[in-house]
Amino acid sequence: MEKIRVLVVGLGKIGRNVLQMLPEYPDMELAGIVTRRQLEVAKEFNTTAVYKLDVPEIYRGCGADVAIMCGGSKNDLPKQTPFFATHFNVVDSFDTHGHIGPYIEEGTGQPMLGHLRTVDIICRETKHTGHIGIGWDPGSFSLMRAFFNACLADCKVYAFYGLTEKGGLSLGHTNALLGIPGIVDARQYTHAKPEAIELVRQGGQPDLSDRDKHRRECKIVIADGADEKAITEAIVNMPLYYEPYDTTVKVVSQAELDSEKADLSHDGLVIATGTAGYMEFKNVWVSNPMATAGFLLAYARATHRANLAGHYGCFTAPDTPVADLLLDCETKVSLI
Secondary structure (H helix, E strand, C coil), rough: CCEEEEEEEECCCHHHHHHHHHCCCCCEEEEEEEEEEEEHHHHHHHCEEECCCCHHCCCCCCCCCCCECCCCCCCCCHHHHHHHHCEEEEECCCCHHHHHHCCCCCCCCEEECCCCHHHHHHHHHHEEEECCCEEECEHHHHHHHHHHHHHHHCEEEEEECCCCCCEEEEEHHHHHCCCCCCCEEEEEEEEECCCHHHHCCCCCCCCCCCCHEEEEEEEEEEEECCCCHHHHHHHCCCCCCCCCCCEEEEECHHHHHHHCCCCCCEEEEEEEECCCCEEEEEECCHHHHHHHHHHHHHHHHHHHHHHEEECCEEHHHHHHHHHHHHHHHHHHHHHC
16 A cells, blocks of 8 residues: 655644544555754654754655645644645645635735635645645534535524533634733633524524624633733634634633643534424534544545545535545445
């Protein structure tokens, strides 16, 4: 079996979980790691196949078939995925739903192509293949939304995240907090509103805003002398991430935040209601980043196969046959 060589770009929680899960994918092998911390990472993993993010002339010759982009959606992936698509096939977990398609940039009013179209143009020009928005939402939830919409007459689809009392850890929203000056460390928990879930299950297809469905809880550690009021205002007014929700901000000690870091759990639910009844799809993750890593590796396989077949451009989860994610035909048949 000729193995698919993957380049892991970024070594936060998702990147580390991709590396941890890679041995479970027998048709794949590591081509290298791209990071801002080359020497530290090379020592930790005892490998010379570690490249500095800002030296592309070295890592673009590593022989990778697919670059798995593991950075954050707010600041990393909008720049890094298009750049790496000039050199490799790419797959990322971009999760800013409102920026996947065309949108108007907040603050400037500038019309933007959106992440999907931006990466698609580059992939077509370079004869590469990309998948963006790969995780559990967007990702598996996107598949279910499409399936429910196609199969359930007069359908309306809802999604909820953080079903337990403690809520679910959101990696992308936590990453957005860490980009605010004065914040040293942070965790963000999403809480679904139980009354909204029950309202949907009762039928009637209610009109629910983001604020009706969820609230967001932010725990932050701030630097000495930082302006707590200004930081709080920056959080609750952040477009897309926090402004559309009831958001609470709590300043905690580093010790208190550290005591929670072993818990990486999250969960979510897609509900579709129609004239025939309703359908549900639920994810329960012990580790949010581990779940995301599994999706990225499966779609890295599909990305490589699509490229070999000459399917150039950028795609999302619903564009790709589920069978292309599987290791072999025997696996596909056994699951029918």
